[in-house]
Amino acid sequence: MIKVKNLTKEFNGITAVNDISFQVEEGEVFAFLGPNGAGKTTTVNILSTLLAPTSGKAIVAGYDVSKKGIKIRRLIGYLPEDFGLYPGLTIIQNLDFFGGLYKISKNERKVRIEELLEFFDIWEKKNAPVSTLSKGTKQKVSLAKAMIHNPEILFLDEPTSGLDPMIAKEVLDMITELKKDGKTILMTTHLLARAEKVCDSVALISEGEILCVGKIAEIKSELKTSTLEDVYFAVIGENHG
């Protein structure tokens, strides 16, 4: 579903992502783990066709990110790190607007919005302006926005960032539900313990380079550790040390 080969991204001579390669299978939940500034968001932005790679190749749903931007964007859902919602508009108005950008007909949009409001349990707040919502609700609306066109692939940039543990758990549970629906999900997160429960595979990235990638169980057995947290500290700690 997603194939990345020797991908590099430079900004004004600084290498944000350095020659990374990995693969995400259909229906898999794949997490990018790493410290701030490691290159996680840059990678997600390239795969979402928001940024162009400097070199290397990235294929999403069979299309090259450098050549078929609009086709890829039609097939993916994107959750930015900071909600990306209009504060003055209500939940329904926000979802309706983004649904319109995906050229979903008015009637279909209405039905889809109702489904999403139910799924994310935000029906009662549907007419509230986004500026009045809590962070957790905003994140649910943002996830609903990413799902408005029912994409097969989801890119979630820090879906649990800044949320209290209960809401973060709720959001991760919703991601698990989406996985059950067969969605392919690539996400970045700091919540290692929860990520371990939700994700199938991970890539540990630091200073733009992937240090370790693969199925969680395989990585743990290879490094002889019992948790993903131990893997993280062993791999990232060693690199920093």
Added chain:
Amino acid sequence: MVEVEIEICKKELRTRFGSKSVVLPILLAMGIPILVFIPQLLEVMNQAEPGSEYLSLMFFLVIPVMITTLVGIHTFINEIRWKTIKSILAAPISEGEIFIGKSMACIIVGLLVEAFLSVIVLIFVDDVAVSILLLIFLIGPLSVIFTTFIFILGTLRFPAIAENGGAVLMPMGGLLIIFLVSIFLKEFLGTNPMLHGMLLSLIITIFTGGAYYISKKWFNRERLVLAV
């Protein structure tokens, strides 16, 4: 065919006019000049006094363009401030659709103001000159579209200039170009108002097409994403 542009336009109008802090300054900016100039304009036009054409130009070009600018000046900087730009750019829409959708909202407001002013003149002025009719129905609306494209283009390329107010100068620069072309045409073609008006309209249309072409060339996704 233009459904995405219409969605963007509707959202722009909703976000602009949903807040009193935006609506009140616009109403003031529109109301004061209109209240001050309407009686004078009607008087000068009815008496066909010299200088009436300049006041008409001011009326039908500067006021709609000023209001259009007020409506649209923050169009890209707001997307960056609200961090919605990434979500828009991640949707399957082209740069042209974003540009036209955002411009449409400003143009609609400008044309409504233009229409309002025209109705007043057509009701209260006895014999409206051909040059004024051309100004009302052709040159004015085209100028609104042209200047909108210019400042949307400017704020798209350099979003920060919208914050320090520099973008206001862009539509005024566009109007200055129209004035200069108008003077130039008058010098060479004499005072035939029909020919002058038609040629001026043609030139503004060509400039507008040029501004649209440049906007597509200048639309830099990466610059907008990194501005967040």
